[in-house]
Amino acid sequence: MKLKVVIHEAQEGGFWAEVPAIAGCMTQGETFDELLHNIYEAVDGCLAIDIDTTSMEDNPRIMEIAV
Numbered sequence: 156m157k158l159k160v161v162i163h164e165a166q167e168g169g170f171w172a173e174v175p176a177i178a179g180c181m182t183q184g185e186t187f188d189e190l191l192h193n194i195y196e197a198v199d200g201c202l203a204i205d206i207d208t209t210s211m212e213d214n215p216r217i218m219e220i221a222v
Contacts, residue, residue: 160174174194
């Protein structure tokens with residue numbers, strides 16, 4: 156899977172990034188290398204969130220797929 160990442164230079168120094176395809180998925184780093192590492196962790200964390208079936212109505216079907 157390929158995702159586009161938007162990288163910004165922070166005014167106070169360092170970088171921050173967002174992944175538009177995953178709502179709320181963003182991270183930061185003091186160096187570009189640290190940012191790159193944090194991007195992978197952020198995407199992994201955002202995609203690993205489980206859906207709480209107790210709060211859903213009408214008995215939805217939930218399926219896990221590999222991408």
